[in-house]
Amino acid sequence: MTTTSQDTTGGRRAGAETLLEVRGLRKVYDGRVEAVRDLTFAVSRGEFVCVVGPSGAGKTTLLKCIAGLLPPTSGDVVLEGSPVAGPPPGMAVVFQEYGRSLFPWMTVRQNVELPLKQKRLPRDRRQELVDEALAAVSLADVPGSYPWQLSGGMQQRVAIARAVAYEPHILLMDEPFAAVDAQTRADLEDLMRSLWHRMGVTTVFVTHDIDEAVYLGQRVLVLSSSPTVVLDDVAIDLPVERDQLTTRSSARFAELRAHVFEQVRRAKRERGR
């Protein structure tokens, strides 16, 4: 199953500190359905890792296990040296269903501020973080609106602002842009790139979109169909400054995309057998 790029330890920078380690992760639902068979990989501090795989590849299961929302059947998730047995404090998650992850009875500002209150940050600091985060996602002008008054893309930006304001050590994103239109999606991708660039937060980004994975990540993990293993670990050696137009039309992008696409197609074929 391992391919050439994995023995170069993927895109992991040599000597970088390991932040997240997933070892032999296996998840079986109800003792019957094996969603994830055996996943092993590590993420360095500050890395942007995308996880792609065919639909039904247990991507969400993997993410929920990392987030401590689901207990794995066997194997370990280790974050900053301590095993994850519940949602760890230094982690933020952005879900696909933006409409259902924001509190509809709270304004945008209250939504972003609530986790900070829970962290018991002083009022001034909260104010500062909320303002910064909303400005970072270009939503500084709607703090008093309710989520349902905003478009889908704006709602997802609120969810991202909430995650960013939380100052997490690791940011998990579960197909966050799957439910918005193409143009909004491109904008949100660039927003994520620039946020990551500025904050340097370790990011694990799950998607079924190969182009998105290649465009966003420093590294792309390709998962097989369920029961899931890591098929490939591809280093994305595109320039740090990326642009929807030039990056996506570059030859290297096409090569990487084709490579990942081939892996995913192989994953689907193997499932068909």
Added chain:
Amino acid sequence: MSRALRGGRGLLAALLLPVLLVAAWWVLTADSTSFYLPPLHDVFARFPEVWTPERIRLDVVPSVLRLGAGYALALVIGVSLGVAIGSARRLRAFVEPVLEFLRAVPPTVLVPVFMLFAGLGDTMKVLVIVSGAVWPILLNTIEGVRAVDGTLSETCRCYGIHGPARLRHLVIRSASPQIVAGMRQALSVAIILMVISELFAAEDGIGYLLIQFQRGFAIADMWTAIIVLGLLGIALAMLMRLFEWRTLRWYRGLREAQRGRS
């Protein structure tokens, strides 16, 4: 401007039928010679004499206080038990059949039982109100708490929102549309039971007055008591509407947004 216009039209529509009904009552009874159905004109004429400030202090206030106490108690019991039962699947399977049974017992038949245990005083009357008003609140709260969204719940877990904060920010708010629906049903039940509890062995209250007037053949006075009860009901229903309008503004907006998008 258009909103004010629409609001005005809504108010007009809401008032039209009551006004017509009162007018019909007025006209149809104008020449009534029936002893039991005096002309509405005569009934109105009795108001200043019957409903003096003294009477309001001695009879309306105790009724309203008992109603308030019973309703508040029903609310506290209903919501706290509802949250507990709604959050725990096993507990729910265990108690739900019993709840269905208890709910099916008409609270009015419990009045004699409560009289045995709690005497004839205010405690009994408040208990009667609680025994009826608690069910709609409890059952609706259970439903509301059950339906808390999974993604929101996971969001709370991720951001360390648990315990009392989770109850306050997630569970209660998320269940509030159902809780308020239960509160509205409970309000009318509570008013009915307030009157009924005062029909039995009471010393004061609007229900007590009603029975006194009827027994004393003060029929016009009896009708004024019925109208006062009706007005009290309207006033409380309007307070309820105001409360609902304020607490569920987000819910209306959300529903409208969802309809607009689909």
